[in-house]
Amino acid sequence: MSSTELHETARAIVADHKGILAADESTGTMTKRLDSIGVESTPENRRAFRGLLFSAPGMEEYIGGVILYDETIRQSADDGTPFPELLAAKGVIPGIKVDTGAHDLAGFPGEKVTEGLDGLRGRLEEYRSLGARFAKWRAVITIGEGIPTSACIEANAHALARYAALCQEQGLVPIVEPEVLMDGDHTIDRCYEVTAQTLHAVYDQLFRFEVDLRGTLLKPNMVISGKGCPEHASAAEIAEKTIRCFLDHVPASVPGIVFLSGGQSELEATENLNAINRVGGPWTLSFSYGRALQASALASWGGDPSNAEAAQAAFVHRARMNSLAVAGQWSAELEQPVAA
Ligand code: 13P
Numbered sequence: 001m002s003s004t005e006l007h008e009t010a011r012a013i014v015a016d017h018k019g020i021l022a023a024d025e026s027t028g029t030m031t032k033r034l035d036s037i038g039v040e041s042t043p044e045n046r047r048a049f050r051g052l053l054f055s056a057p058g059m060e061e062y063i064g065g066v067i068l069y070d071e072t073i074r075q076s077a078d079d080g081t082p083f084p085e086l087l088a089a090k091g092v093i094p095g096i097k098v099d100t101g102a103h104d105l106a107g108f109p110g111e112k113v114t115e116g117l118d119g120l121r122g123r124l125e126e127y128r129s130l131g132a133r134f135a136k137w138r139a140v141i142t143i144g145e146g147i148p149t150s151a152c153i154e155a156n157a158h159a160l161a162r163y164a165a166l167c168q169e170q171g172l173v174p175i176v177e178p179e180v181l182m183d184g185d186h187t188i189d190r191c192y193e194v195t196a197q198t199l200h201a202v203y204d205q206l207f208r209f210e211v212d213l214r215g216t217l218l219k220p221n222m223v224i225s226g227k228g229c230p231e232h233a234s235a236a237e238i239a240e241k242t243i244r245c246f247l248d249h250v251p252a253s254v255p256g257i258v259f260l261s262g263g264q265s266e267l268e269a270t271e272n273l274n275a276i277n278r279v280g281g282p283w284t285l286s287f288s289y290g291r292a293l294q295a296s297a298l299a300s301w302g303g304d305p306s307n308a309e310a311a312q313a314a315f316v317h318r319a320r321m322n323s324l325a326v327a328g329q330w331s332a333e334l335e336q337p338v339a340a
Helices: 003-013 027-035 043-054 083-089 120-129 150-169 188-208 235-249 266-279 291-301 305-326
Strands: 019-022 063-068 093-097 102-104 112-114 134-141 173-180 256-259 284-289
Touching: 003 063, 003 093, 003 134, 003 173, 003 256, 019 291, 019 305, 027 043, 043 083, 043 291, 043 305, 063 083, 063 134, 083 093, 102 134, 112 134, 112 150, 120 150, 134 150, 150 173, 150 188, 173 188, 188 235, 235 266, 256 266, 266 284, 266 291, 266 305, 284 291, 284 305, 291 305
Parallel strands: 019 063, 019 284, 063 093, 093 134, 134 173, 256 284
Antiparallel strands: 102 112
């Protein structure tokens, strides 16, 4: 892929107020999700749920890309069409999670570094041949007593930059995901400070490794209070602080910022994205949600094939609400189901 193609792919994923469905939960995470609805986590049940999301009629109006997991990119729809092919036929760009998870950072209790660089070039080549056109790597930064350390931030930023350079070499758009976790009782201002430090380190490393920013997307956390913080910041405050932080630390040449939901409820994730777009910035500000696009659909499905249509409707509704939020045109009244 030429650099022009990388730029075009990055822009296409977030064109027309579309966003990304993150369906790349590792088997461990997917097992937790299925456990929560009392469904056994078998390859077939994971395939069935993801297949109903990908084949949901109309999802392609709001979803420009789907992030798959290694197991999922090799699975097929009920009619035998491989998932990457099914998505591409609908105009939805297939992507793939390529990191191998966050592991304890030696010598730094409570902190993690994401692994997966060894052998990555060969894996990217294979994923591209399976239909992937973009990739994702998630770094995790934890806020706590005396953490994050600069060692943790720098180790993760370095790995993200090496991953991004390898992706571009192999013709895949890298989604760069440095997630500052919502876990903890920290204030929104502490989240602001750590997000600023993290983004600064990430863009410093991307510059050093000569990554072409126009052929990347950023997948960050919003600047938001910790889950256990007694003061819950309003959507307006989240939006104002998120944009201020990003204006100072994310170059305008990055074509799109696709937020993760990170444990926000479906409604909060939509309301906050809408508020962020009401403030606006030089980048397209969209979504790459996992839980905030799937929670209602998963509950409606409950593992019963006869609920597939209801689950698809729940998923497409969330996708539409988030697409409206990208346009800054969402409002709470639109959440009321319209009587047939
Ligand atoms: P959430 O939106 O559930 O945080 O998932 C997005 C994701 O892909 C995290 O890596």
